[in-house]
Amino acid sequence: MEMKTLIAQIVDAAVRTAYPGVDAGINYEALLEVPPDSKLGDFAFPCFKLSKALRMGPPMIAQKLAAAIDRPEVCTAQPVNGYLNFFLNRGNFAKDTLQKVMAAPERWGSGNEGEGKTVVLDYSSINIAKRFHIGHLSTTMIGNSLCRIYGFLGWHTVSVNHLGDWGTQFGKMICAYKKWGNKEEVEKGGVDAMTALYVRFHEEAEKNPELENEGRAWFKKIEDGDPEALEIFNWFKDVTLKDASRVYDKLGVQFDYYTGESFYHDKTDRVVNELKEKGLLTESDGAQVVDLSDDNMPPCLILKSDGTTIYATRDLAAIFYRKDTFHFDKCLYVVAYQQDLHFRQVFRVVEKMGYPWAKDQLVHVAFGMVSYEGQSLSTRKGHVLYLDELLDRAVEKALAIIEEKSPNLENKEEVARQVGVGAVIYSDLQNSRIKDINFVLEDALNFDGNTGPYAQYTYARTCSIISKAGGVPDVTLDASSFTDASEIELAKTLSIFPEKVLAAIADYEPSVITRYILDVCAAFNHFYHECQIVTAPDPKVRDLRVALTAAVKNVLGAAFGLICMKKTEKI
Numbered sequence: 001m002e003m004k005t006l007i008a009q010i011v012d013a014a015v016r017t018a019y020p021g022v023d024a025g026i027n028y029e030a031l032l033e034v035p036p037d038s039k040l041g042d043f044a045f046p047c048f049k050l051s052k053a054l055r056m057g058p059p060m061i062a063q064k065l066a067a068a069i070d071r072p073e074v075c076t077a078q079p080v081n082g083y084l085n086f087f088l089n090r091g092n093f094a095k096d097t098l099q100k101v102m103a104a105p106e107r108w109g110s111g112n113e114g115e116g117k118t119v120v121l122d123y124s125s126i127n128i129a130k131r132f133h134i135g136h137l138s139t140t141m142i143g144n145s146l147c148r149i150y151g152f153l154g155w156h157t158v159s160v161n162h163l164g165d166w167g168t169q170f171g172k173m174i175c176a177y178k179k180w181g182n183k184e185e186v187e188k189g190g191v192d193a194m195t196a197l198y199v200r201f202h203e204e205a206e207k208n209p210e211l212e213n214e215g216r217a218w219f220k221k222i223e224d225g226d227p228e229a230l231e232i233f234n235w236f237k238d239v240t241l242k243d244a245s246r247v248y249d250k251l252g253v254q255f256d257y258y259t260g261e262s263f264y265h266d267k268t269d270r271v272v273n274e275l276k277e278k279g280l281l282t283e284s285d286g287a288q289v290v291d292l293s294d295d296n297m298p299p300c301l302i303l304k305s306d307g308t309t310i311y312a313t314r315d316l317a318a319i320f321y322r323k324d325t326f327h328f329d330k331c332l333y334v335v336a337y338q339q340d341l342h343f344r345q346v347f348r349v350v351e352k353m354g355y356p357w358a359k360d361q362l363v364h365v366a367f368g369m370v371s372y373e374g375q376s377l378s379t380r381k382g383h384v385l386y387l388d389e390l391l392d393r394a395v396e397k398a399l400a401i402i403e404e405k406s407p408n409l410e411n412k413e414e415v416a417r418q419v420g421v422g423a424v425i426y427s428d429l430q431n432s433r434i435k436d437i438n439f440v441l442e443d444a445l446n447f448d449g450n451t452g453p454y455a456q457y458t459y460a461r462t463c464s465i466i467s468k469a470g471g472v473p474d475v476t477l478d479a480s481s482f483t484d485a486s487e488i489e490l491a492k493t494l495s496i497f498p499e500k501v502l503a504a505i506a507d508y509e510p511s512v513i514t515r516y517i518l519d520v521c522a523a524f525n526h527f528y529h530e531c532q533i534v535t536a537p538d539p540k541v542r543d544l545r546v547a548l549t550a551a552v553k554n555v556l557g558a559a560f561g562l563i564c565m566k567k568t569e570k571i
Helices: 003-018 047-054 058-067 090-103 134-152 168-180 183-189 191-207 210-224 227-251 261-277 311-326 337-352 387-405 412-429 452-468 485-495 497-506 511-530 539-562
Strands: 043-046 075-080 083-088 118-122 156-160 281-284 287-290 300-303 330-334 362-365 370-372 437-439
Touching (some): 003 058, 047 058, 134 227, 134 412, 168 191, 191 210, 261 281, 261 287, 300 311, 337 362, 412 452, 452 539, 511 539
């Protein structure tokens, strides 16, 4: 049982003892606060929340509750200005925490809250025939991190890369390939070769407008299932995914499915027919729309005036396909905040179709924009930084730092890859997802402060200490062995990992984990500087401190895994 839960139960029992027969109907755990200064207690309960039910002032309630609590093995309670402040029995608390972490070294913080539930996560969503640029970093890493956190809590996860693989541009690319391309050049040049063909198409189309019709005709062939058109189209997808896989491999990201817009093209009829049957479609300038004026939103376009579908139609088809196929309890769309209106419209249409589950199960996980060293990124303006280039730069700079600081380090190149890529991942996930990010590579690679390298260096430090100690001792824990305040504070920080994991899911916010990693690193490094560990004169104290170091290593390792950052044992 988590300490916060236990304290809440103690408050509940005290209320029942001090005020028999009174049911306040309060979630005590939700109301417990953590004072800003541990001198004020480890937890605090605001008694004014009980004033109405008990018809009594908060100071008097706090006094009566304090008198009803007798759990010295767990805590003491002090009434202070209408608050009930709890001071943990720190030796027992630290011992219990360390025992729990040691008992589940790889799984501390995990849970079974998601047992029997499925979550579908739609993220990354790269475009066919376009390189993977830094603008895809946030959707990829936020989505991947949430996928890992959900899995850590027992959910069945389904990760989907919803490819941008539909539209007349693909007909134009096939047209360009047939006229000026060859297979060997595209295989060798990859996405860049396809992009060059697309650019040439538009250059030639300025001189020969008839090419636009040829491009549209090739896309019509894709729609109609023409074998040659589909063969080239699917090959373009294979080449793109091969290019993208290099980046995904560097980041440690995998997907269960690569099903994009084209996959749902033949599944839109169901949506359109059901909307018609339920009388939800209305005509607007020749187009078919769903009126959302009652929701203070523009109409949701379903069919264009020429009768063709739009991406909203395909998103609706995807929702029903995923519901029918995976029977999800949650379906998350990790997409930039600029698409907020689109998703509000689509989700509301599903509700209006008579599916109330849309309100709670469909979630748009929005995030901010990315700039690089103060420069906004725009494909149209030519301000593009490809993600593999950023990762390569990060690795190169990490290697230069390692060469300077640890020239004799073994496997420097591999460590540099772990540190460089980790720096990029951590930098992307360290702030609230909705905030815009200004990525500064030099700052991200700083070994001091709130960075990935700082966290990885701390992890490496724990590994070094355990190695010097000859491994983790088989220690019998005793509350009296905790002699330093920094030991207690470190144990306290470790104890809240399960709470942080749940908070990350509740807010769809991986930054909760990155900030927690920083808290653990800060607490451990304070402990490291305050206490002798391997050199402690008392063998009992030494063994406890080594065990506590191992607990930090295990918790950091688990937290790293949740944000897809590698564990680096030596730096």
